[in-house]
Amino acid sequence: MQQRVMKVLEFHKIKEQLIDFASSSFGREKVSKLTPSTDFEQVVKMQEETDEAVKVLRIKGNIPLGGIFDIRPQIKRASIGSMLNPQELNQVSTTIHASRQMKKFIETLVEEEIEIPQLNRYAEKIIVLAELEQSIRGAVDEGGEVLDSASITLRSLRNQLRTKEARVRERLESMIRSSSAQKMLSDAIVTIRNDRFVIPVKQEYRGHYGGIIHDQSSSGQTLFIEPQAIVQLNNELQNIRVKEQQEIEKILIELSSMVGEHFNELATICYVLGELDFLFTKARFAQKMKASKPKMNNKGMIKLYKARHPLIPIDEVVANDIFIGEDFSTIVITGPNTGGKTVTLKTVGLCTLMAQAGLQVPALDGSELAVFGAVYADIGDEQSIEQSLSTFSSHMVNIVDILNHVSFDSLVLFDELGAGTDPQEGAALAISILDEVYKCGARVIATTHYPELKAYGYNREGVINASVEFNVETLTPTYKLLIGVPGRSNAFEISKRLGLKESVIETSRAHVSAESNQVDTMIASIEESKWQAEKELEDAHDLLKQSEMLHRDLQKQMIEFYEQKDKMKEKAKEKAAKIVDQAKMEAEEVIRELRKLRLEKNAEVKEHELIEARKRLNEAAPKQHVSKNPLTSKRTKHMYQPGDEVKVLTFNQKGSLVEKVSEDEWQVQIGILKMKVSEKNLEYIKSPKVTETRPIATVKGKDFHVGLELDLRGERYEDALLKVEKYIDDALLAGYPRVSIIHGKGTGALRQGVQEYLRNHRSVKNIRFGAATEGGTGVTIVEFK
The missing domain is CATH 1.10.1420 (MutS, DNA mismatch repair protein; Chain A, domain 3)
Incomplete structure (x- = not known):
């Protein structure tokens, strides 16, 4: 990677921030030597290492990396027979202790089944020198004084x-x-x-x-x-x-002498501690930037979601989605000065350098970057007074060098291509330069003021126009990148807002060609449509959130209602039983009095009449039926299957089974609500009809039922596609006419990947987004042939 390019893209400033997070001189040394790698396998390995370190920080909060000293000079001298002073020996023992603590820390994480294979490989290289550490500690105290002992x-x-x-x-x-x-x-x-x-x-x-x-x-x-x-x-x-x-x-x-005898082990400890300190330095930096691990590829594809320039404060920078390398390999960005075009170039270039150096990038999860063999950049005014070169000449020197070295695995960034000379000649040169780089197969992002290049984006396959948005109302740029929308001239609108006479503006318009006016009108229409679509999407998201909250509240209220209803019924029964018992006691007392009266007074009250009276009294009392608990009532055991119609006993409502979510729980659809219900709270009603041309509707794969839905939220892109592939096969075997795949909204990367796979599947008849009650654009409904 050229030093000039790293300087132009300000990679050195990233290193200056990164070095502040190092815990030892080992880590600071590694940061100072950090450069992007062009080896794909090495870059993937570095990204995995950094991601593991981020995971450990997220789970544990901190790590035992204190008390590390660069003891390489000391152990080298000891290995050739020199005597170390007490302070140097104390540094050796402290570093040995730090390595032992770090090894134990990582081993504990592995025992807790936290997946950190890269970190564990480093920890396995650490040799525990407890005996040497104890010998030094028994002879030298922490202040570097030799002890009496x-x-x-x-x-x-x-x-x-x-x-x-x-x-x-x-x-x-x-x-x-x-x-x-x-x-x-x-x-x-x-x-x-x-x-x-x-x-x-x-x-x-x-x-x-x-x-x-x-x-x-x-x-x-x-x-x-x-x-x-x-x-x-x-x-x-x-x-x-x-x-x-x-x-x-x-x-x-x-x-x-003992230190010298363990030179190799101590040298390994220094190496491992340096690597671990460096990894956690990158991890702490990633946390501070709110960065994420990018997926790396060697196909020249860049997919950045809500990417931010790493050197601009988070509360000031505007995040943008940037894509290149799949449907198009060249982006031509037009727009006003100070609108954010150069920032966009530097964001792509700097994020690429950071990713190839093993650093996470300030973008959302699911972002993807390529490993390029070289990154070239011609950005800014690099006029050389010493060489008596003009701005145009200085740019051309850089461009000539780029054209001499560019190849298919290069990323090329041009800022204000062709500027500094006659507009007509500059535009022609810019088109020729873009054509030349395009032929090499390189990925190119260029910014320009020339309107001729807008047409270039329409007339070339693999080339797309883009622009940075400008708010005419406030006369300020929004710094938003609009891919697919070329920039338009805002001179007339700005002049009008600033008070220029309408007659002057109309006269000016007459001097502009009809084609230019039509293009500007078309661009304005596209911008308006895009803005309206974004606003409607935002409104839809808000509405969906409100619906989900309402759904949760309604479900909670239903559960509370039925629970309260059952409690009130039980209380009423208990109260009625007490009243009846009291009445019986009073009746018995009356009968006893009557019997006593008959014996004492010889009253004409016969015994059978007393018995008959008690019987009528018992029959008159309301019968208290002990309600059978639906959870414990005996009923025929049924092997439930998705689609079965059931009765939810706790709610006394009918519903249908959607899928089994655990050993004894099912997801049940009750009207528009879906809820988890224990199997013991279900009562089988009937199964859905099964057509003769399809197998039965439940197929067991590995001891589990095939659900009518597949939830991919939270899955990584590759894992999600593998799950989709297996789920579609299982659903076809189960004979389902249609299924739902929940991918969420997010950045749209997962949704796009899932739908792309489904469109190419031979058994898929049709796909569509879910209706409002089915999850909207966060769900894809799949219909089979």
Whole structure:
């Protein structure tokens, strides 16, 4: 990839933003060396790696990439016998620890069945050097100091040092506490000079203590003297310090030797940590840009949905759909200055470079980019004063170079092609240049002001016109790209809005050819139709959302209604039962009183009459039927099939089975509503009639029923088409006259792919979008022959 092209498209600015997300010097080094690749397999692999890193960040939020140092110089020196200092050894142990944490982190993700094969391959290369890490940590602390525990000898020497230092301080403190010391010392403190303990003595008393003068104050009035009485003790201290230093060097040499022995493993750790840091650097950058993984191809096709220029803030940039390479290989963009033509060129070019460098691009999911062998760009005013070249000459130098190297796998971006010279000659040159590049099979996007190139887009197969929209009412560009709509001159409308006399405008129109007026009128009509279609589509989307919300609310209210109805019935039955029980109790009490009265008074009340009265009382009470729970009532077990007419017991409503959604749940159509119902809440009524010319309407593939609908929402493009292919075969075997495929609206890529496949299927009679009650343009209805 040419350095000049990457500079023109500002790829270096992407790298400047990317480097801020690196966690270590390894990652920053990888970013600084980042260049787009032209190898298709390598680009696909890089995109998969970045996507896995994005997935991990989305699931886990962060990763353990702290404490990484570039230890390559240290391990190289250790491998040839050099001694590392404590700080360098600490960096080695910290980096080993970071690699161990990273390996464990990725292994945990794999155990959680998160699909990250690329990251796992990197983690498998990390060799755990826990023993080396422990050896260094046991000898060197985090501050880079050698610990007493590094060896038994060092511990002993340091104990001796502490004992000797205590004795020296004790002797000196006894000196400075004496009564005579107050007048002879500048300050009653013990200090250190040249690693020896001294006291500050006034100049005039220098001979009182004897010993050695090690330093003096700036004024010369104070001398730092090592008294003769402690010279021998200081000498002993120095001897112990020398032995201590020798023991420390011995320990460092031993540890450095261990590091050198593991040079290859440590070099691998550095490589893997660098790669992982780089991948998560790209992932964090993608999250910040709200980018997505593009599907890569080697067929020169670009399909960008709502693509944004990566360097323009999200709240300012206008997203555009950009397509090239399938139905047409050349786009000619016309429109006013500052309308966004150059931004469109740079968006395509920069997104291509980013994708080929393994970066995700600021566009919606489902976008697709090609891996080009070369990207050429002639953008902006690159006038060279040093070479005394005009703007036109400077552009022509670049164009000549492009024409000498362009091939079928190139992407070529021309900005203001043919500008800077006579309009008639410039237009002719622009047409010839486009023809030349078109013959090579390259993909070309060119911007121009020349009206002659509008006709070029109509007269050449594989070439399409495009324009950037301009709002005449506000006299401002909207920055929207309109593919298939050539730009038109807005000079008359703008002049009118700015107050130019109508008579002057009409006179001007008379000087313009009839053909130009007709073309401008046609373009205006196309723009108006497109705007109206977009508005109607937006209104339809809003209406669909409202309908879906209403559907959900109605379904919820139906469920609540039937639940409330059942509760009220149960309460009424319970209340009636209590009233009847109370009445029976009162009646029994009356009968007991009557019986007692008969016995006591010999009243003429016969026993059989009492029994008859109780019987009539029982018969008069309302019978309480224990309602059979439809969920538990016994009924004949039926093997349900899609299309069966059933009764939903919980709602007491009839419906038909659409498809089985789980082991014991079906999707049931009740009027205009669809809802999931447990199989135990269904009561079989009848099956649909089956024509003799078709097999029975349910076919089991792999222990599941074929549904009347296939939901593809959330599926990737390739997986979705595979599912469609299998589903159509199963539906044909099941004998369905028609089925529904739910692909959603989204960007339209999935819908287009599904319908393209269905149009070419030999058994498909007709396809159409669903009606408003069937899902609208988010559903394709398929009718079989």
